[in-house]
Amino acid sequence: AQSVTQPDIHITVSEGASLELRCNYSYGATPYLFWYVQSPGQGLQLLLKYFSGDTLVQGIKGFEAEFKRSQSSFNLRKPSVHWSDAAEYFCAVGALRKGNKLVFGAGTILRVKS
Amino acid sequence: EAQVTQNPRYLITVTGKKLTVTCSQNMNHEYMSWYRQDPGLGLRQIYYSMNVEVTDKGDVPEGYKVSRKEKRNFPLILESPSPNQTSLYFCATQGANTGELFFGEGSRLTVL
Numbered sequence: 019a020q021s022v023t024q025p026d027i028h029i030t031v032s033e034g035a036s037l038e039l040r041c042n043y044s045y046g047a048t049p050y051l052f053w054y055v056q057s058p059g060q061g062l063q064l065l066l067k068y069f070s071g072d073t074l075v076q077g078i079k080g081f082e083a084e085f086k087r088s089q090s091s092f093n094l095r096k097p098s099v100h101w102s103d104a105a106e107y108f109c110a111v112g113a114l115r116k117g118n119k120l121v122f123g124a125g126t127i128l129r130v131k132s
Numbered sequence: 133e134a135q136v137t138q139n140p141r142y143l144i145t146v147t148g149k150k151l152t153v154t155c156s157q158n159m160n161h162e163y164m165s166w167y168r169q170d171p172g173l174g175l176r177q178i179y180y181s182m183n184v185e186v187t188d189k190g191d192v193p194e195g196y197k198v199s200r201k202e203k204r205n206f207p208l209i210l211e212s213p214s215p216n217q218t219s220l221y222f223c224a225t226q227g228a229n230t231g232e233l234f235f236g237e238g239s240r241l242t243v244l
Binding site for chain 2 (some may be wrong): 022024027050052054060061062063064067069108110112113118119120122123124125
């Protein structure tokens with residue numbers, strides 16, 4: 019069965035510190051992977067996606083993620099966190115086909131302390 | 133501007149009173165879906181639609197109905213809401229070639 023695990027429910031980092039949010043997936047076919055961010059009271063915005071090719075993908079707002087097939091992981095990173103990055107982050111996995119359903123992780127809430 | 137628009141954004145209702153959450157998109161996408169978001173559970177798919185007049189159940193369809201009479205609209209219907217349907221609901225469309233979902237801003241529903 020398809021599943022996504024985000025092991026950390028909450029993470030607190032200091033402004034300016036580096037960040038890594040973990041994501042592990044279980045998927046029977048070639049996975050297509052996404053990270054979404056949800057600011058309070060807002061919808062979900064796509065940060066980045068991985069379909070194929072270079073396993074290190076760059077996204078918006080200075081985020082990047084690395085796909086590691088051997089570890090079934092797609093961790094999200096940012097070298098220096100800003101207070102405006104405080105939000106909830108969701109990892110999702112799906113297939114690149116019409117009518118694809120994305121399976122989401124439970125989310126990680128990021129708090130940034132000044 | 134590409135948009136997925138949901139209404140209402142906030143709603144408090146009582147058990148058993150039928151309600152509809154509307155969703156409209158201007159991206160001409162064929163695929164639309166509804167998700168609910170609950171703390172600790174992430175987003176779970178309720179229903180989806182591959183095209184006009186084509187709908188199917190997602191992972192948590194109980195207590196919900198949908199219809200797809202036009203390409204741009206995909207309303208979510210709660211015929212007899214119950215407190216366990218208190219949740220944050222998202223409508224989403226999908227680009228044909230990317231797999232990416234485009235989300236509305238969400239509708240927070242409270243059933244008393």
